[in-house]
Amino acid sequence: MYVRMKKIIWLLLTYKVPAEPSAKRIAIWRRLKSMGAVYLQNGVCVLPRTDDHIRRLKILENDIAQASGESVILETVALDAGQEEKVIARFKAERDEAYAEFIDKCDDFEREVAKEITAAHYSYAELEENDVDLKKLQGWIEKIAKLDFYGAAQAEEARRRLKGCERVLDDYARRVFDARGEDG
Structure with missing residues (x-):
């Protein structure tokens, strides 16, 4: 029981x-x-x-x-544990929706950077634009996490994907600095 x-x-x-x-x-x-x-x-x-x-x-x-x-x-x-779980499940589901949308935006971010690498488009302007986009992702996940009162299932995947975006941008920054003959 x-x-x-x-x-x-x-x-x-x-x-x-x-x-x-x-x-x-x-x-x-x-x-x-x-x-x-x-x-x-x-x-x-x-x-x-x-x-x-x-x-x-x-x-x-x-x-x-x-x-x-x-x-x-x-x-x-809640009247009982079952009712409490129903409410908690609603909170988790809403946060999972937000995390899923966030993960989709991470996919978009990674595709955009990959497109720049494929085109060998290594400019400071593009690096700055992608850095702004990464900062938006970082702020967005903080907002979602602040409202994740009960530990949604997608939270860990979203954090993992953000780390991947950070690595992708770090790699792109190194390529920009190499193309410009500068140390990063």
Whole structure:
């Protein structure tokens, strides 16, 4: 028999805002998604209970009221281990989607650098452009990881792929420096 030592406490937000103007409704949705909230259904979402999430939801509660909407924030726990696992699975699935998209962008990055190598296009401008793209990937994975509250399955693969992108760019940089007759 599975015995839980400690229940996970979540913050449950229920809200409704007028359909128009849609920009306000979309802004609320974006803010919740940027916090890592998982929607259980329309206007009902959960987040792990943290002081930061409490603070941000209280601010959002005020914004919902300003948009002529209404909301309630509750602390909640799952009824049993099975229900808790369902919610955790939703969090993991959303992060896995984000990691999968990230991995696709790593593929794009590696193809772009390979194209430059195949064309023997070794310029500082191209190196700088690829460096900017790598920094975007690094920032993106940090954002995903910050919202990966329960350890999504794709996390390790995404980190491994980022390391591969870093190696690809290091190799390309050496080729640019060699082509220009400089030490890297």
